[in-house]
Amino acid sequence: MKAGPLPAQIEFRAVTKMYGRMSAVKDLSLTVRLGEFLTILGPSGSGKTTVLMMLAGFVAPTEGDIVIAGKSVSAVPSYRRDQGIVFQSYALFPHLTVRRNLEFPLEMRGVNGVERAKRVDRMLERVHLKDFGGRMPSQLSGGQQQRVALARALIGDPPFLLLDEPLSALDRNLREQMQSEVKSLHREFGITTISVTHDQEEALTLSDRIVVMRAGQIEQTDTPEALYDRPATRFVASFLGEANILQNTDFEIQADVAQPPGTLAMIRPERISVVMSGAPKRTDADQRHSVIGIVDDMIYAGPLRKYHVRVGSSLLVTREHAASGQRTFQRGEEVQLEWLRSDIRFVAA
Structure with missing residues (x-):
């Protein structure tokens, strides 16, 4: 029991x-x-x-x-x-x-x-x-x-x-x-x-x-x-770890559920993948959302790489584990950001 x-x-x-x-x-x-x-x-x-x-x-x-x-x-x-x-x-x-x-x-x-x-x-x-x-x-x-x-x-x-x-x-x-x-x-x-x-x-x-x-x-x-x-x-999203608050973005927010009134869309940095601009579509592309941006900064933190990517007027932060042979993107390089629509969360403002 x-x-x-x-x-x-x-x-x-x-x-x-x-x-x-x-x-x-x-x-x-x-x-x-x-x-x-x-x-x-x-x-x-x-x-x-x-x-x-x-x-x-x-x-x-x-x-x-x-x-x-x-x-x-x-x-x-x-x-x-x-x-x-x-x-x-x-x-x-x-x-x-x-x-x-x-x-x-x-x-x-x-x-x-x-x-x-x-x-x-x-x-x-x-x-x-x-x-x-x-x-x-x-x-x-x-x-x-x-x-x-x-x-x-x-x-x-x-x-x-x-x-x-x-x-x-x-x-x-x-x-x-x-x-x-x-x-x-x-x-x-x-x-x-x-x-x-x-x-x-x-x-x-x-x-x-x-x-x-x-x-x-x-x-x-x-x-x-x-x-x-x-x-x-x-407050909780930003205080407990890093959070990308998707507010007043130049791109449409796509999620699996409708956005409740009075809320803001949010996604964690590690839920965002950074790939080459124009990369082939994934097999689950119908479940993902992608945007094109320019690398504003790359921060090397031992086992992690953090990218600051400017997408229109928004600056998104990504975080990924550094792996052998993995492509490293440099400042000014155009990249594609991808995430599952199911990873979008809505938080009270």
Whole structure:
């Protein structure tokens, strides 16, 4: 039988947070399911961090209620909420060794010394820091500090984990490694996780669902695949990856479905093929649309090539994987752009 939806563990019920006359979060209602990895994504000032701080108990909502496991926690202070938190700065105790950093939350929970030692040993083994227990945080790399911060948050077996842009201080390669580690830990522990980030790639990689916020409100909530492939608004389409908004074009927009009123046509760059002008028609040409343009720029990005192609008054961006023997088009060259009509999406303006 198909499994039903997981029960709600965390609920925001019409939550608003005001700072003077300015609303950081407006009438937010959101349900986080048990065991899921939910990412709150948005630009600076969208309210995403305020949502996390209210859930953690560091900030009180002005209106509405926050419910965890069926009980209101809006008036419960942070230190009385059973939760694990990883901050952007890691917030490790600089005067304590790695082992003592991990022991501290267990001491606060009254765990005896023998059990503490066992749990710390297991956790150090799990995060690949078995031989680092005696080191100070200053003696660790950024990635190692990140692992310690995650281990400290998880070692007390909290019912949920909060991540406040924990990977933003790492370089790209290390960030990608840590994304895999975070995903592995979530899979292993099965802990409900709420992450806040402005990094679209991180959100797409880690999340079961993504909440896109804008100006204190939820713009759209869905799975990573659905958000990327079927964005509801122009903002979501442009913020979550690149998007060609086909507005006021010099060519007719052809799609498999009629364009709803009040919407704009959109296509993702990787859905557009760049071929020689006058190239032979494909076998599925009746399902495609093609236009002629002039290459305005070609950007080489390792495994990818990006073309900026001017079609009349419109500038379209394409993205394709670079392959051996593949034709590279130069600036000023006439090319043909092709895409399936079924790849056109319509988004609210």
